[in-house]
Structures are given as C-alpha cells and as structure tokens.
Amino acid sequence: MILPALAPPLFVATTQHLPNLFPPQPASNAKLHEELEHLVDNDSAQPLLDNDNHSASSSPTDLLDLESLIARYNLSSHRDDFFEAVTTLSQDSVPSNNNKFHLPVSLTLIILVVALGAASQGWTQTGINGANLYFPRLFGIGSDSSRDTLILGIINAAIYLSNAIFGSFLVAPVNDRFGRRGAIFVGSVISFVANTAGSVAQSWLALLICRLVLGVGLALVSSSANVYAAECAPKEIRGGLGVVWQMFCAFGIFVGFAVNWWVDQSPEAFGPMRWRVMLAAAALPSLPLMGLVWFCPESPAWFVKHGERYENAFESLCRIKHKKVEAARELLMVFQQKEQSTKVEENQHRTWSRSLMQLFRVPRIRRATVAAYTTMLAQQACGINIIAFFSSNIFVQANFSPYAAELASTIFGLCNFLGAFPAVWTMDSLGRRSLMLYTLPPMALTLAIAAFGFSLADTQRKLSFYLTTSMIYLFCILYSPGMGPVPTAYSAEVFPLSHRELATSSAVAVTNFFAAVLSLTFPYLLAKVGTAGSFLLYAVLNVVAWILVFLLVPETKRQSLEGLDEVFSISTRRFARYQVRRYLLRQDVEKPGLAGVGLAEQ
Secondary structure: OOHHHHHHHHOOOOHHHHHHHOOOOOHHHHHHHHHHHHHHHOOOOOOOOOOOOOOOOOOHHHHHOHHHHHHHOOOHHHHHHHHHHHOOOOHHHOOOOOOOOOOOHHHHHHHHHHHHHHHHHHHHHHHHHHHOOOHHHHOOOOOOOHHHHHHHHHHHHHHHHHHHHHHHHHHHHHHHHHHHHHHHHHHHHHHHHHHHHHHOOOOHHHHHHHHHHHHHHHHHHHHHHHHHHHHHOOHHHHHHHHHHHHHHHHHHHHHHHHHHHHHHOOHHHHHHHHHHHHHHHOOOOHHHHHHHHHHOOOOHHHHHHOOOOHHHHHHHHHHHOOOHHHHHHHHHHHHHHHHHHHHHHOHHHOOHHHHHHHHHHOHHHHHHHHHHHHHHHHHHHOOHHHHHHHHHHHHHHOOOOHHHHHHHHHHHHHHHHHOOOOHHHHHHHOOHHHHHHHHHHHHHHHHHHHHHHHHOOHHHHHHHHHHHHHHHHHHHHHHOOOOOOHHHHHHHHOOOHHHHHHHHHHHHHHHHHHHHHHHHHHHHHHHHHHHHHHHHHHHHHHHHHHHHHHHHOOOOOOOOOOOHHHHOOOOHHHHHHHHHHHHHOOOOOOOOOOOOOOOOOO
C-alpha cells in the first residue's frame, strides 16, 4: 500500500539512479539492495510526490504509513541502511538553488513570528528601564532604604521570577495541548494584557502582579518560538535563523530605549504619564503576533509527536520545503527520531515528572541538559542584562544627566541590534561553541577597562566618559554575535523530540532565574562596591563563563536535529578531559568520536 506511493520520489523512481543512491553493497546488505531495486521497478510505483504529478486529492495517509512501509518490505533488520539511503538522495532530487537563504514563504512567516516575539520581549525589558526613573517616587519606594531597594529590585526581576518558577514549566503542557502556534498565541495575549494593565497600575503592588503575569506570557512565547524555529529551519541555516531571536530581541531593546528617550523628551505631551506610556508601548508587538502566527504551518515534529499525524506533518513540511521530495526525506528523519525517543523514554507511560527527571538521568539527555544550562548560565554571568536593565541608573550614577543617560542607553540598544548581524553567517560557519569561546575573553577585558573608567576621579570626568561609554558599547558589540544568540539557539536544538519542549523551557527557566537573582542583587552590589567594583566582578565572571563553556559545551553546527544524538553520545567527563589535554596541555591525544570538539573544528 505505502511503498509504491512513497518510495519512487525518495529513490528517484528510476533504475538509472540506483548506482548513485546505492553503491555496491556488502554481502550482509544484499537483501536490502534487492528489495529496494524491486521497489523502484514496481509498475505500480507512481511518483506521487513529484512536483508536477502530485494531486491534491492524494491521501497523505496512503503515502505516510511508515510503520507499514518498513514491516511490509521486511526492512526492520536493515533500518540504519534504509534511512541512510533515504538521506543520501541523488543530486537530481535536490533543489538547484544554491542560495541557502532563499526560503519558502511559510518559513519566512515563521521567522517573522519569531522576530515579533523577540521584539516584544526586548521592548518589555527596556520599558521598565526608563520607567524606573519615575514610578518609584510616585509609589513611595524611591528612597535608598533597604526596603525600597528590595521592592524596586523585585519589580524589575518579577518577569524573570515568574518566567522561571511558573511560566517555563507551563510551556510543555500548553504546547502539548495547543501546539507551537497555539502556545505562542496564548503567550502573546497574556503579554499584551499584562503590559497594558501594568501601564495603568495605581500602586507598586499592582505593578508587581502585572509583571509576574507578564513573565508567564513571555515564557510561553520565548520557549515555544525558539523550539518552533529550530524544528522548521533547515539544518544548514538553523544556527543563522536562530540568531533571529537575539537580533530582534536586541531590536526590541533598542526601540524600547528610543521610545523611552523620546517620551522623556516630550514632557509637554505626556507630563506625569511618561512612565505609563513607556510600559504601554511594549504591548504593541503582541498585536500583529496574535494574528500572524495563524498564517504559519504547525511544526511537523509536533504533529509526529502528538498522535503520529504523519499526513499533517507532511503537509506542513511541504509548505516549508522547496520540493515535496525534501519534505518526504525530512519526514522520515523525524519519524526515525520519534522511534528512538520512544525507546528511551517509554512514551506510553511517560509523565511530566518522569520526563523532568529524565533530563538528569538519561545519559544522552543529561549531557544536552548540562551543555544547554551552561550556555544559559554563562549568558547571565557575562553581565549583559545588568547593563540592559539598569543602564540608565548606571549612567546617572556615573554623573551623566538623565538626558545623557537615556541617550547613552539608546545607543547601547542600537549596538546590541547591529552587532547581532554577523552571527547570521558565523553561527553556521564558525559554530556555536567557537563564537562563545572567541567573544568571552575580550568581553571580560572591556568590562575591566570600563571599571577603571568608572573609578576615575571627578577631575577626569571627560576621560571617564569616553572610557566607560566606549567599553560598554564594545562589550555590547562583542556580546551580540556570541553570547547573545548562541544560548537560546543552542538550547532549542540539542534535545531529542520527546523532551524538547520541557527541556528547552527548563533551560529558559535557568537563564531567567539567574536574571532575577542578578536583578535583585545588583542594586545592593551597586550600593556596596560601586559601579567600578560591580563591573570588575562581572569581568571575572566572564572568565568563569569561558572555562565552563570550554569544558562542558560541544559544538553542534550543521548537525541535523537527529544527528545531535552522536554529538551527545560522548560523556561530559571524557569531553572535558580531551579539551584540557589537547588544548591546555597541548598533548597529542585521540579525539573522541565527535564532530567539532575543537575550538573551531569541523
């Protein structure tokens, strides 16, 4: 039933291509070769997946009963050979377009959805930045007392606390129930309502509650959108497209800073409502996001995972691939991963708590968890969010006027956005791991120099100004192509299908938890050791982050989501030992069976 429909386009449907697809087989594979050759010669095998011959009325179920395909032709004992053959199609079946960024319309829409979600998060982060200069006095928490400092810190950290404690762990059940698109829609609705409600809050407690709810919405959008993009993007450009989140999060940060600056310079138009306008404006990206997401196809991997709906998965793949033969090939790869995941996690008995425990118990998943958590922790340790959250306050404490402080923050946001562009290409050329290892050391140096600039006496204010601003901007430019996009893209791609939503959301919970901790502690740190001491501390933390990445994070560039199983088949201890012996001790040791273990190896 199945094979005549599915096989011809996959195996090019003519015997003349068999030498390209199936080179001389060893004796053990002779039976497989004979069956596949018989399959291609079958008179009933019509190329239903060819672009010209595919009929809209063809039943996807007839094409895609993959279990029946394998059982009927007795290929279960040759599963690896079968899938290897499928994934090495002849060149006649591959699109001739050499521009890897020439994307189908539906995939472009998915990228726009990710961009809007990211812009919403970035704008939300910086809306509170400008508002911090106004609402504390209005709500009676503007003094330097420990109580007021703590409350202000909690309000700023609220979206990260609720994201880590509640939102991130709602991602998996909401995705299971509504799909990737539905989860993004729900999150965008929550974000819009919470941003709007926060802008009309009449007390610091009401504002705090709105910020807590907002964190849940941001968690749903950020985790779901990044998994969605990773599952739909071609492996050759998955890293580049993964940069979209960081790039447009940075764009949202820049727009937020710019709006704050513009509103602050228009007192005659907004008067005492200025901080409310800053918070309300952050709700704007959620509006188009609510509608645009429904014009995109659902994730094929979600269809396969939930109910093994292969016909729906194939339809989605056809919308995000150039040719139907590509869609069929990708579907078989997703099917293979689904089978492997089922064996690992006993899917029929899986519960949420068991899945959570498997993040730390199943070796392949545990290694991915350690690597993903390390990248997320390193992102917070580098200090970027402290500058993003409190840049206006930092510049004011450095004797900038409020106007100059907000202008400096706006330029910081622009540097963050523009600096992300190189990562579109370098994520898939240099690699994820290499970008982090190359950028963390100079980031540490820029923060150390900025600390020196902040420590200069008032008599050297001009020198202090040039040193601090230039180093902060250089730090931002270095962060944007490395520690900015890599952790999110890395965490969205390294986990198997069975645990992808839960594991990715837990990684997001890690970064948001530490973002909350930093937001709560930074005002105290600033009060105790000053701006110079704070920057020097984060310079040291950048060095610590480099060590963690060097020892714990393997390279994943140009790997298919399914091929990552090989990357994480190497134990973390063995990987770290190789790094130390090969690159620090300069010993000539055998490399583990893993692609890309070096700083910039293929």
